[in-house]
Amino acid sequence: MEVLKKLNFLTLLLCIYLALTYPNSETAKDYYRSSSDFVGGFSDPAALAHDFQSSLISLAWSNYDDFNSRSAGQESLQYNFYHDTCPKAEKIVKEIIRQVYNVRPDLGPALIRLLFHDCFIKGCDASILLDGTEGMESEKDTPPNETLKGFEVIDIIKEEVENVCPGTVSCADIIVLAAREALLQAGGPYYPVTTGRRDSMISYAQLAMYQLPSPYGDLDDVLASFSARGFDERETVNLLGAHSIGIIHCKSFHSRLYNFSGTNKPDPSLDPGFLDTLRSRCGNISSHLLTAPSASPSPSPAPSPCRSSFKSPQSPIEEPGVAMDHKGTRREFGTSYFRSLLQGRGILYADQQLMSREETRNWVRAYAWDAVLFRKDFSDAMMKLSNLNVLTAPDGQIRRNCSKVA
Numbered sequence: 001m002e003v004l005k006k007l008n009f010l011t012l013l014l015c016i017y018l019a020l021t022y023p024n025s026e027t028a029k030d031y032y033r034s035s036s037d038f039v040g041g042f043s044d045p046a047a048l049a050h051d052f053q054s055s056l057i058s059l060a061w062s063n064y065d066d067f068n069s070r071s072a073g074q075e076s077l078q079y080n081f082y083h084d085t086c087p088k089a090e091k092i093v094k095e096i097i098r099q100v101y102n103v104r105p106d107l108g109p110a111l112i113r114l115l116f117h118d119c120f121i122k123g124c125d126a127s128i129l130l131d132g133t134e135g136m137e138s139e140k141d142t143p144p145n146e147t148l149k150g151f152e153v154i155d156i157i158k159e160e161v162e163n164v165c166p167g168t169v170s171c172a173d174i175i176v177l178a179a180r181e182a183l184l185q186a187g188g189p190y191y192p193v194t195t196g197r198r199d200s201m202i203s204y205a206q207l208a209m210y211q212l213p214s215p216y217g218d219l220d221d222v223l224a225s226f227s228a229r230g231f232d233e234r235e236t237v238n239l240l241g242a243h244s245i246g247i248i249h250c251k252s253f254h255s256r257l258y259n260f261s262g263t264n265k266p267d268p269s270l271d272p273g274f275l276d277t278l279r280s281r282c283g284n285i286s287s288h289l290l291t292a293p294s295a296s297p298s299p300s301p302a303p304s305p306c307r308s309s310f311k312s313p314q315s316p317i318e319e320p321g322v323a324m325d326h327k328g329t330r331r332e333f334g335t336s337y338f339r340s341l342l343q344g345r346g347i348l349y350a351d352q353q354l355m356s357r358e359e360t361r362n363w364v365r366a367y368a369w370d371a372v373l374f375r376k377d378f379s380d381a382m383m384k385l386s387n388l389n390v391l392t393a394p395d396g397q398i399r400r401n402c403s404k405v406a
């Protein structure tokens with residue numbers, strides 16, 4: 001409970017800080033939005049991987065020419081790297097994630113998404129956490145970040161870890177460890193992770209900029225993007241299974257319901273019954289919501305967002321959304337997502353497209369019916385993701401504050 005108190009206290013501090021610093025700015029608004037942006041209900045375990053979807057899709061657009069420029073740092077990673085220097089590190093991460101998850105389960109999936117955004121841009125080096133400075137734009141400030149959340153959780157963990165062993169544990173390792181615990185909390189499989197990553201000294205806003213958070217993504221692009229990072233089709237289909245826990249905002253698939261590819265008609269590949277379901281859940285969304293979500297004023301007033309963050313299960317629902325897996329349970333992590341694809345009920349175009357090709361379709365079938373296989377492959381893929389293009393000593397650094405270069 002100690003940590004929990006601290007968490008609320010820090011949130012309050014952050015809120016005050018933001019309110020003072022940016023009384024009217026986007027940053028403050030975005031923060032407020034993210035603290036009240038909880039769509040699911042606490043009782044609905046399916047509603048936990050909020051926004052994971054758009055993350056994967058947006059990743060498909062990133063530029064990866066520059067990807068494998070670091071030498072094989074992953075060979076220097078070790079299990080329990082902090083065994084001597086900070087033996088409590090992993091335990092602290094685990095404890096804080098568990099407590100956060102109890103009050104804000106939506107932040108669990110947000111942390112998994114953060115891992116993707118970090119590792120897919122340049123590598124798992126915590127570059128996603130850096131704030132912009134005068135000389136450097138930040139990945140955080142590029143459009144694909146739109147709905148990224150969970151930064152405050154990383155900061156809380158970091159602070160706790162710094163108290164115990166200053167200047168020792170990298171932010172990059174914290175992201176990796178936090179995502180692992182978050183996945184476990186959301187009903188996903190456990191997987192071992194190595195540590196010893198170091199933090200980058202730059203943020204790669206330019207690289208991140210190539211991403212467009214397009215939910216209309218084409219399968220070719222998705223596959224190409226994963227492939228450039230060493231994931232084959234099987235692994236890509238598998239990782240997309242993480243969508244089985246989550247809620248996706250209606251704006252991300254609205255055009256499929258009413259105006260697919262500019263035809264003024266729904267996507268013909270949508271199952272008609274499912275189309276009705278989605279339409280009734282989403283209703284009509286006004287166009288400003290569809291085009292410029294970050295620039296649009298909050299449609300619903302968000303009263304005292306600071307007080308409610310981390311705490312209130314009754315946060316206002318700002319935008320309608322649909323659970324990626326409305327029927328599933330934690331136990332079914334993964335498989336129900338694939339089963340809904342088999343039924344033509346993929347919410348996003350890019351998801352449903354997995355059925356349009358033989359190779360990917362075969363994996364969808366395999367995972368739909370074999371939860372054990374899915375979980376095993378998923379563990380492997382997450383380990384691989386966590387080791388993408390890491391920085392290890394003597395490169396990089398250990399940041400003291402994850403938002404800025406030490």
Ligand SMILES: *[C@@H]1O[C@H](CO)[C@@H](O)[C@H](O)[C@H]1NC(C)=O
Pocket residue numbers: 026027030140141142143145146148149294
């Ligand atoms: C995301 O980027 C926008 C600018 O595109 C910025 O205003 C916003 O603060 C960023 N969000 C986060 C969570 O950093």
Ligand SMILES: *[C@@H]1O[C@H](CO)[C@@H](O)[C@H](O)[C@H]1NC(C)=O
Pocket residue numbers: 259261262263264
């Ligand atoms: C449908 O989409 C097309 C292309 O994006 C656009 O030009 C058109 O105005 C849209 N129709 C409606 C009714 O919004």
Ligand SMILES: *[C@@H]1O[C@H](CO)[C@@H](O)[C@H](O)[C@H]1NC(C)=O
Pocket residue numbers: 283284
């Ligand atoms: C949604 O919009 C369409 C056309 O723009 C309209 O025909 C329909 O009645 C609207 N539905 C609701 C529930 O408002």
Ligand SMILES: *[C@@H]1O[C@H](CO)[C@@H](O)[C@H](O)[C@H]1NC(C)=O
Pocket residue numbers: 131159401402403404
């Ligand atoms: C970390 O650095 C950021 C950016 O300079 C600052 O806003 C924040 O307060 C710092 N956090 C801590 C715990 O010092």
